[in-house]
Amino acid sequence: MAPTLETKYVFTITARIAEVTTAGDIGQGVRRIIPIVGGEVRGAEVNGKVLPFGADFQIIRPNELIDLEAKYAFETDDGAVVYVENRGIRFGPVELLQKLKRGEPVDPGLIYFRTIPKFETGAEKYRWLMQHIFVASAARHADRVVIDVHQVL
Template structure:
């Protein structure tokens, strides 16, 4: 018997509003940056078309290391609250990479076409709310885009 094939399905988008970049400086393996998350929204069809919507909580941050080759390793930790009261904790790890001149524009807060930057993540979710248990029972991947004041993350479930 063959293994099941892998497919993905779009389930929702997280729009995380972000604050000013803080830097801890060069730490020996790259430059450590911390970007606070101040809010945002979650919206999409969900797993079975029931929908999911809510607000990103005004807490958390994206903890990054910018490697010498400009590869950015990121680990965002935050939470969102659904419109029906579920609290969902999120850990989202990934990488962002592209042409050095475009990454430097992003660091300066200048706009860059998201199609020119490789920005992929694998979010993991935790919640005690029964309606959203599916978030803990599946693997997710995401495509993201960095803008001046926000990061937009399109989340897909691996089927």
């Protein structure tokens, strides 16, 4: 019998975002690029700041299912740099997703927004980030994305 899957909350990433750039309909949906311009990381074992570069690359499918892939980095309070690749999906009622696109507030509980973040770092103290699987629940706001990261045990 395989071990039971459990998760443990580890930290929250709040990524501040800038204006959306749209490359238009690419045949399989609309390509959007959303710059990541800063933010913070807060948790029991990891704290720091989101570095002001990187972006979330999205494809909005015709049914408003959003495939996303964010690439960015954060620096811990003790100076370690951690690269992040975060892939996931966002889905919900079309009218609510359209409100989000316009920057209007939407109750995050009404939107399915889940991701799988992967981390890379040369810092020994944070090597455990590369040695585990993580899943996250996220919420999109007009100026930021809030990502609660959980370690799969």
